[in-house]
Every structure is written in C-alpha cells, then in structure tokens.
Amino acid sequence: MDVDRPGCSALKLPTPAANSARRQNMETEGSTGATRRLVRRGVPVLTYGRRQAATDDTPLPPTPTRRTAKGVNMPDHKVGSREQWQAARDALAKLEAEHAKLGRKVTEKRRQLPWVSVEKEYQFDTEEGKKTLAELFDGRSHLLAYNIMFGPDYELGACPGCSNLGDELDATRVHLNHRDVTLICFSRAPIDRLVAYKQRMGWQFPYVSTYGTEFPFDFGLALTPEQAQEIPEVKNMIDNPPEWLEDWGRQVGAKLEDGLREGPSFIAFARENGRVYHTYTVMAPDPFVAPYHSFLLQRTPKAEPDEPRAWRKDEYPS
Numbered sequence: 001m002d003v004d005r006p007g008c009s010a011l012k013l014p015t016p017a018a019n020s021a022r023r024q025n026m027e028t029e030g031s032t033g034a035t036r037r038l039v040r041r042g043v044p045v046l047t048y049g050r051r052q053a054a055t056d057d058t059p060l061p062p063t064p065t066r067r068t069a070k071g072v073n074m075p076d077h078k079v080g081s082r083e084q085w086q087a088a089r090d091a092l093a094k095l096e097a098e099h100a101k102l103g104r105k106v107t108e109k110r111r112q113l114p115w116v117s118v119e120k121e122y123q124f125d126t127e128e129g130k131k132t133l134a135e136l137f138d139g140r141s142h143l144l145a146y147n148i149m150f151g152p153d154y155e156l157g158a159c160p161g162c163s164n165l166g167d168e169l170d171a172t173r174v175h176l177n178h179r180d181v182t183l184i185c186f187s188r189a190p191i192d193r194l195v196a197y198k199q200r201m202g203w204q205f206p207y208v209s210t211y212g213t214e215f216p217f218d219f220g221l222a223l224t225p226e227q228a229q230e231i232p233e234v235k236n237m238i239d240n241p242p243e244w245l246e247d248w249g250r251q252v253g254a255k256l257e258d259g260l261r262e263g264p265s266f267i268a269f270a271r272e273n274g275r276v277y278h279t280y281t282v283m284a285p286d287p288f289v290a291p292y293h294s295f296l297l298q299r300t301p302k303a304e305p306d307e308p309r310a311w312r313k314d315e316y317p318s
Contacts, residue, residue: 152211187210
C-alpha cells in the first residue's frame, strides 16, 4: 500500500513482530486469520458462490452448455418421461437428506466452538459517531457482521460481489433483531465514503468503519501489505491476474496489491455479563459467503458462469 496517498497515512499497521506472531498463530493453531484460509484453499477470495466439492477444496468442473437459436446459453440436459424424472428426483432426495443431516451436525459443531474473550478496546466510526464493539450490539446479546471488501484505496466503491450480498441483508434484519441478533457491516474505508456508498446502494443496515484500527488485522478480516506478499496465491494473482480480476480492480478503482488485502467474511460476537466474545468467522470462498440469489440460482438448471464476475445493481450491462 502506498502510505503517501490520501486516506492511508493514518492507517495503523501491526508491527513486523506482531505480524510474525500472528502468522505463527495462524499456522499452528488454525486461527481465523486470512492467511491460513488463502493458502489452504488456493483460490481467489473473490469467488462468490463458486461450487466446492464436498470432500475437498477443488472447484467442480463447469456445466457443459449449448447455445440456443436465440443466442441463449443453456445447460446440456436430458429429456425424459415423468417417471424417469421422479426416479432421478427420488435418488437426489436421498443425497439432499444426507447433506441436510451433515449440515445439522456442522451447525452443532459450530455452536460448540469455544468463545474467545475480546480484551482489546476498539473504537469504530459510525454514522452516529464513535462506538465501541460492545455498543455495536445495540442492546442485544449477539452481533453478526459482514465484512465488505471496501478498503481505503478503493476509489470507486466496494467490491461488486460484496455489494450484491449487501443488497440482500436489510430484509432479514427485523427477523434477526427479534431473535436477539444485531446485523451490521464493516469496511476499512473511512466512514464518509461508507455513508456515501450506502446511500448510493439504498442500504439501511448500520455500516461501520474499521479505518485506522487494528480490528480487521487482529481478526483476519484484512491482510497487511507484508502478509499479502508472503502468500504465494495472492502474489500470483497480483503478478498474473486473469482478465476478470483486472476488470474487478477497475470496478473498485484500486491496484490489486491493495484491493486483494480485504477479506469478505462473516464474523460473529456474543455479549454475556458485560463481556464481549468472538465466536465465529467464515470467509469466502466458503459457499455461505455469497449473495442469497446465488443459492436460489442453484435450484435452477442454469449453468454457472466460467468466471466469477459481478456487477453492482446500478451498473449491469444492458
């Protein structure tokens, strides 16, 4: 990151010693830090909703498609009788039931994760002024936050894929609030830029800036420039970016060495007896970190695109 650029000089980066200790913790204890996930998965963090194999991290092969007379790409498919469809559907239902059973087991394991007390005091910029982590709970016992890729060096707005996910958060807030959960979003860009972007997107959720704090680095929501250079997968994406990634950099208005340091993630905290605890973090390309419409698309036969491109809702090509 070019620290001489406006808006960057006040960013407090961890010391080299802190970076070293944090890296060691990630590698030996399985921290929620971004380094371990990126190395383990070996895929770009921008692959929103990309299909993952059930037993490993290898993406499934693309669905073969054919072009119709009207120029529409359709998946190759069989045509059968109602009886053939029902037999195939029954077989699939068994797999879906096994998947659901495993999902319930994973959910239970997730809830059994140990809570880690948050000892450091953080001050965040919000639309209402400075707030502590505890104050972000807004009187509830649980806090769930989505970390939108919108770094201090992004000159044209947040990541389009993250923006797609953000578009779909507001409707669920009332239901989470009635279940003692507060939903917010974080980004590292300064608060004035978050507010302007929030207004452009028409969002209502609280949008909180972590600018100038160590919070995103402490919780693996962002990489320091040094960490990014030490991760072969990230360095390779920066040095040899595919065309879609170059386009993404132009969409956000940031150099890739700056843009790829943000981690699209959900992070959860709980508050009990006046103390705040970190309970969970999950980062893309985990399938959970994807816009809800991507889950709906999975219930159609529509083939997924070969490249993980996304557009903001006011920028779709005509």
